Amino acid sequence: xxxxxxxxxxxxxxxxxxxxxxxxxxxxxxxxxxxxxxxxxxxxxxxxxxxxxxxxxxxxxxxxxxxxxxxxxxxxxxxxxxxxxxxxxxxxxxxxxxxxxxxxxxxxxxxxxxxxxxxxxxxxxxxxxxxxxxxxxxxxxxxxxxxxxxxxxxxxxxxxxxxxxxxxxxxxxxxxxxxxxxxxxxxxxxxxxxxxxxxxxxxxxxxxxxxxxxxxxxxxxxxxxxxxxxxxxxxxxxxxxxxxxxxxxxxxxxxxxxxxxxxxxxxxxxxxxxxxxxxxxxxxxxxxxxxxxxxxxxxxxxxxxxxxxxxxxxxxxxxxxxxxxxxxxxxxxxxxxxxxxxxxxxxxxxxxxxxxxxxxxxxxxxxxxxxxxxxxxxxxxxxxxxxxxxxxxxxxxxxxxxxxxxxxxxxxxxxxxxxxxxxxxxxxxxxxxxxxxxxxxxxxxxxxxxxxxxxxxxxxxxxxxxxxxxxxxxxxxxxxxxxxxxxxxxxxxxxxxxxxxxxxxxxxxxxxxxxxxxxxxxxxxxxxxxxxxxxxxxxxxxxxxxxxxxxxxxxxxxxxxxxxxxxxxxxxxxxxxxxxxxxxxxxxxxxxxxxxxxxxxxxxxxxxxxxxxxxxxxxxxxxxxxxxxxxxxxxxxxxxxxxxxxxxxxxxxxxxxxxxxxxxxxxxxxxxxxxxxxxxxxxxxxxxxxxxxxxxxxxxx
Numbered sequence: 001x002x003x004x005x006x007x008x009x010x011x012x013x014x015x016x017x018x019x020x021x022x023x024x025x026x027x028x029x030x031x032x033x034x035x036x037x038x039x040x041x042x043x044x045x046x047x048x049x050x051x052x053x054x055x056x057x058x059x060x061x062x063x064x065x066x067x068x069x070x071x072x073x074x075x076x077x078x079x080x081x082x083x084x085x086x087x088x089x090x091x092x093x094x095x096x097x098x099x100x101x102x103x104x105x106x107x108x109x110x111x112x113x114x115x116x117x118x119x120x121x122x123x124x125x126x127x128x129x130x131x132x133x134x135x136x137x138x139x140x141x142x143x144x145x146x147x148x149x150x151x152x153x154x155x156x157x158x159x160x161x162x163x164x165x166x167x168x169x170x171x172x173x174x175x176x177x178x179x180x181x182x183x184x185x186x187x188x189x190x191x192x193x194x195x196x197x198x199x200x201x202x203x204x205x206x207x208x209x210x211x212x213x214x215x216x217x218x219x220x221x222x223x224x225x226x227x228x229x230x231x232x233x234x235x236x237x238x239x240x241x242x243x244x245x246x247x248x249x250x251x252x253x254x255x256x257x258x259x260x261x262x263x264x265x266x267x268x269x270x271x272x273x274x275x276x277x278x279x280x281x282x283x284x285x286x287x288x289x290x291x292x293x294x295x296x297x298x299x300x301x302x303x304x305x306x307x308x309x310x311x312x313x314x315x316x317x318x319x320x321x322x323x324x325x326x327x328x329x330x331x332x333x334x335x336x337x338x339x340x341x342x343x344x345x346x347x348x349x350x351x352x353x354x355x356x357x358x359x360x361x362x363x364x365x366x367x368x369x370x371x372x373x374x375x376x377x378x379x380x381x382x383x384x385x386x387x388x389x390x391x392x393x394x395x396x397x398x399x400x401x402x403x404x405x406x407x408x409x410x411x412x413x414x415x416x417x418x419x420x421x422x423x424x425x426x427x428x429x430x431x432x433x434x435x436x437x438x439x440x441x442x443x444x445x446x447x448x449x450x451x452x453x454x455x456x457x458x459x460x461x462x463x464x465x466x467x468x469x470x471x472x473x474x475x476x477x478x479x480x481x482x483x484x485x486x487x488x489x490x491x492x493x494x495x496x497x498x499x500x501x502x503x504x505x506x507x508x509x510x511x512x513x514x515x516x517x518x519x520x521x522x523x524x525x526x527x528x529x530x531x532x533x534x535x536x537x538x539x540x541x542x543x544x545x546x547x548x549x550x551x552x553x554x555x556x557x558x559x560x561x562x563x564x565x566x567x568x569x570x571x572x573x574x575x576x577x578x579x580x581x582x583x584x585x586x587x588x589x590x591x592x593x594x595x596x597x598x599x600x601x602x603x604x605x606x607x608x609x610x611x612x613x614x615x616x617x618x619x620x621x622x623x624x625x626x627x628x629x630x631x632x633x634x635x636x637x638x639x640x641x642x643x644x645x646x647x648x649x650x651x652x653x654x655x656x657x658x659x660x661x662x663x664x665x666x667x668x669x670x671x672x673x674x675x676x677x678x679x680x681x682x683x684x685x686x687x688x689x690x691x692x693x694x695x696x697x698x699x700x701x
Contacts, residue, residue, distance in 0.1 A: 005468045015159040017463035020052035022158055023150035025456050028485070031143065033452075038489045039136045043143025045485055046126060047075070048151040053463055054410065055119030058111070058214025061160035065152040071116045072148040075123045076141050082127025083137050089394030092128040096390045096405075099124045100383035108368050108375045108579075109361055110219025118409060121386070125405045128390070167206075167217055168227060168274040168335075174202045174234050175271040175328070181241050182264035182321075186257040196242035203238040206231045208582065218582075220364035223335050225352050230270075230331035232606065237267075237324035244317045248310055255296040256318045262289040263325045270332045279337040283329035290322050298671040309660075312677035319678065323614045349613045351571075367575060374526050374580050382409075385514035392506060398499070403482075407504045408511040411471065422471050423508040429472035430504045433479030440480070441487065451487045458484055475504065524595075527584040530577040531601045532647035535693070537573045538608040539643035541566040542686065545608070546636035546679065548616040550629060567612055574605040596649050600693035604643070604686060611682050627662050628672060632679055635659065639686050646690045656687045 005013070027044030031037045051057070051071060057064040078099065085095040103121055107114035127140060181199060184191040208216045217227035266286045273280030297315050327349070334353055352360055368375045389408045393401030411422050444450040462481050466474030544563045581598050635658040642656040661676040 010464075010468060012161060013468050014464050015161055016052065016056065016467075017460050019154040019158045020048045020151070020463050021456060021459040023048040023052070023147065023154045024459060026150050027143070027146045028455075029452070031146070032488055037139055037142075039139040040143040040146070042485075042489065043079070043126070043140050044147040044150075045143075046122065047144050047147025048154075049463075050075075050119035050122040051116065051148065052151055052155075053467070054122060055116050056467065057115050057155075058164075058212045060163050061155045061157075065155040067112055067116065068148055068152040068155060070112070071120060072145065074116075074120055075144050075148065078120055078124040079127045079140050079144055080137060082124040083134055083140060086128050086130060086132045089391065092394065093387050093390050095124065095128060097383050097387045100386040101379050104382040105365075105368070105375060105379035107379075108220070108364055110221070110224060111214045111216060112219075114218075115214055121409055122406070125386075125402050125409070129393070129402050164212070164215060167211060167215055167231065168277070170206055170211075171227070171231050171234050172271040172274040174206060174238060175267040175274075177202050178234070178238050178241055179264045179267040179271070181238075181245065182260045182267065185241075185244065186260050186264075191245045196245040199238040199242040199245070203235040203242075206235050220361045221357055222352055222355075222360060225360070226331045226335035229350075230274075230328050230335065233324050233327035233331060236606070236610070237321060237328060240317060240321045240324060244314070244321065247314055247317065253311060253315065255293050256315055259289055259293045259318055259322050262286050263322055266325045266329050270329050273332050273336060277336055280329065280333045280335075282333045283326040286322060286326050286329060290319070290326070293319065293322070294674075298674055309677075312673060313681060315674065316677040316681040320681065323610070327610075349609070367572065368579070370576075372526065372530065373576060377526070381514055385511055388514065389506070389510045392510060396506075398502065398506065403499075403504060404506045404510070407506075407508055408514075410474075411508055411511050423511065425470060425472040426475040427505065427508055429474065429476035430479055430501055432472075433476030434501045436476075437480050437483035441483065444487075448488055451484045455481070455484050455488070479504075524584060527577070527580040527598055528596075528649065530573065530580045531596070531598050531693075532649070534570070534573040534577045534605045535601060535643045535647040535690075537566070537570045538605045539640035541570050541608050541612050542639050542643070542683075543633075543636045545612045545615055546632050548612075549675065549679065550632065563612070567609065570605060570609055570612075574602070574609065577602060577605065597692050600689050601646070604689035604693055607682075607685055607689060611686075615678065615682065625672070628676055631659070631661050632676070635661075635679070635683050639683055639690070642687065642690050646693055654690055656690055658683050658687055 024045050024047075027048070028041050031041035031044050051068050057067050059067070081095060081099070082092070085091040100121065103113075103117040107117050123144065177199065181191050181195055184195070204210070208218070217224040217231070219225075262285065266283070270280060330350060334350065352363075355363075367373075370376060385408045386405055389405045390401075392398075393404040398404060407426070411426050440454075458477070458481050462474070462477035466477050541563070544566055548563060577598075581602060584598070638656060638658055642654050646654045658680075661680050
């Protein structure tokens with residue numbers, strides 16, 4: 001049984017319907033009745049529908065109004081291009097291919113291009129159909145400008161939605177909790193019962209799946225990249241704090257307590273910077289405290305024996321928390337401090353810090369120009385479907401042929417199954433709406449005033465109920481709206497409803513055919529493939545990091561050519577896998593309980609990258625005993641081999657539990673013990689990710 005819309009969703013849909021209806025009516029009626037400009041009236045009507053319904057813009061009223069104004073020049077350019085290419089069917093088809101792919105692929109650049117792409121496509125679709133009438137271009141552009149400006153005005157002033165919590169605000173709230181927990185861990189009583197659960201629950205609220213699409217920092221610019229990295233590092237930080245809260249209490253450790261206080265100060269400062277949107281201080285202070293911590297823990301006071309393993313693991317856990325805090329502070333500083341040098345920090349971790357915006361966008365676009373990218377697949381599916389629809393509508397000379405392309409645009413889904421389900425419901429709704437529209441046109445005849453009185457209430461109902469109740473209601477009610485609107489532009493008969501049915505059926509058939517032929521399984525197959533590629537790419541980086549940590553890597557350190565290639569490949573595969581997973585989470589799954597936990601696989605890739613950045617750069621005692629080197633080499637190799645096995649997602653999952661490090665002699669340098677403890681904590685966490693990521697017993701979280 002489909003989930004019923006909540007009260008908040010219903011109220012939001014009603015508010016949006018009022019704004020779109022008010023702006024559409026304010027542009028349509030004067031153009032149609034006062035100045036007798038039917039072309040201007042059509043574009044003034046469809047501009048608010050395109051940018052307010054077909055592209056429901058998220059955010060506050062101010063933000064939506066700014067997005068509408070930002071999109072108006074592009075809308076005007078597309079209307080002009082469509083007007084020029086309407087000269088022949090093949091010219092219009094060629095333009096449809098370029099425009100369809102460009103706008104759909106441009107969605108990779110961020111939520112604003114992604115949100116406006118469907119609406120912008122409508123401007124080209126409207127203009128590229130016969131008759132070829134370049135002399136009407138001024139009226140078309142006037143309609144676009146009037147409708148867009150009225151929509152922007154209504155977004156700012158008419159029933160504005162309450163502000164939604166921003167992602168930076170959510171990060172700040174979680175950092176406040178991390179600050180309080182870190183301070184509590186330095187006290188005798190600890191963080192208290194249930195602290196770990198509260199931290200993990202707060203971290204889950206930072207997942208992109210918990211936010212509306214437009215509120216996610218998914219853009220290609222520096223700020224969005226930095227906020228996304230700050231959110232990821234904050235989730236990792238609170239998970240690590242939760243694990244520390246659940247560890248057995250160890251002996252008093254002054255060095256760890258001092259570092260936890262530094263972490264608390266860093267989290268609090270980052271939270272304040274995010275709320276105030278002001279430049280934040282860098283991570284230099286925490287880095288200095290990490291350096292002091294490393295020196296302190298590797299110095300054994302006179303008269304004391306070797307540190308127990310529980311204390312070593314606790315110190316390693318505190319170190320991982322501090323490293324995550326450095327990432328958070330750096331990312332926040334980059335988000336609101338602009339381009340700045342990052343002295344001493346790994347270049348690959350913050351590779352975007354010093355690059356200009358043009359370069360950042362080109363990296364995002366070029367990185368997705370591969371058939372394995374779900375963004376590329378969606379863009380190709382959309383462009384080919386619209387091209388086929390334009391060719392069919394032009395070849396068959398269908399009246400109101402733009403309805404064919406509109407059906408392809410609104411009914412297409414990323415999987416063949418979802419497309420068929422949507423098309424089936426839309427056809428039923430269109431038939432019902434056409435029947436009602438035909439009866440209305442027969443009864444009202446040429447009584448234009450009847451249609452004028454009915455248009456506003458019909459738009460209110462259609463734009464409120466349609467988005468809430470699904471494609472059947474949306475198509476049926478929209479059929480009534482367009483029938484009533486066109487009945488005021490030119491004389492019509494009941495055959496207008498018949499044309500609407502034929503056009504929607506044609507567009508549905510084209511969309512369904514493209515859904516079957518072009519990547520019919522959506523992101524499911526690509527998610528599995530990209531996760532496997534990520535696991536295979538990250539595995540060798542584990543062994544190269546272990547070798548670099550002990551000074552055995554190529555070129556004697558972490559910056560060797562082979563290790564750099566592994567880092568770049570893993571980072572690229574992680575971005576592709578994240579995009580595939582993001583789309584996968586939006587698609588209905590018919591295989592409940594059979595898919596692996598892809599989120600754990602993503603965590604594995606991210607954790608490997610973090611370890612490759614930080615573990616080799618800490619100052620260690622490189623002269624490990626032979627038995628310790630052998631354990632580290634074997635444990636890292638075991639994790640790499642398990643990653644390769646996990647890439648096949650075997651039915652029983654993977655079983656891996658690295659052996660604990662060997663007991664070293666009492667006179668072994670303290671640095672060697674700390675090094676083994678740090679590597680043990682890292683490898684154990686990677687093994688846990690692999691066990692969860694390869695299992696197929698539950699749905700991905």
